[in-house]
Amino acid sequence: xxxxxxxxxxxxxxxxxxxxxxxxxxxxxxxxxxxxxxxxxxxxxxxxxxxxxxxxxxxxxxx
Amino acid sequence: xxxxxxxxxxxxxxxxxxxxxxxxxxxxxxxxxxxxxxxxxxxxxxxxxxxxxxxxxxxxxxx
Numbered sequence: 001x002x003x004x005x006x007x008x009x010x011x012x013x014x015x016x017x018x019x020x021x022x023x024x025x026x027x028x029x030x031x032x033x034x035x036x037x038x039x040x041x042x043x044x045x046x047x048x049x050x051x052x053x054x055x056x057x058x059x060x061x062x063x
Numbered sequence: 064x065x066x067x068x069x070x071x072x073x074x075x076x077x078x079x080x081x082x083x084x085x086x087x088x089x090x091x092x093x094x095x096x097x098x099x100x101x102x103x104x105x106x107x108x109x110x111x112x113x114x115x116x117x118x119x120x121x122x123x124x125x126x
């Protein structure tokens with residue numbers, strides 16, 4: 001499986017917001033994260049950068 | 064390995080722009096894609112969405 005962990009990057013560093021993320025899709029001014037288990041989380045954020053071999057997705061707050 | 068293929072999404076559908084992408088980082092008004100082989104490609108685009116289990120990264124032109 002090729003899921004990744006999603007981190008919100010801010011002034012205080014990286015905060016893990018969801019593990020085992022499958023899809024990230026734009027949704028209503030933010031993004032909707034869906035894990036391989038079907039869990040969903042909405043964040044007012046954008047996709048900042050990726051490091052896929054490290055299984056990392058970096059998000060940046062849109063607020 | 065958990066690399067993905069990067070597709071530029073436009074009016075004409077999806078165009079494969081790079082295979083085996085490892086990192087995607089913001090760079091000078093666009094994004095820099097780096098493959099697991101070290102190849103690099105700069106695009107005036109943003110990261111639109113992800114489907115990691117399908118090994119797909121969708122980009123959207125910023126122009």
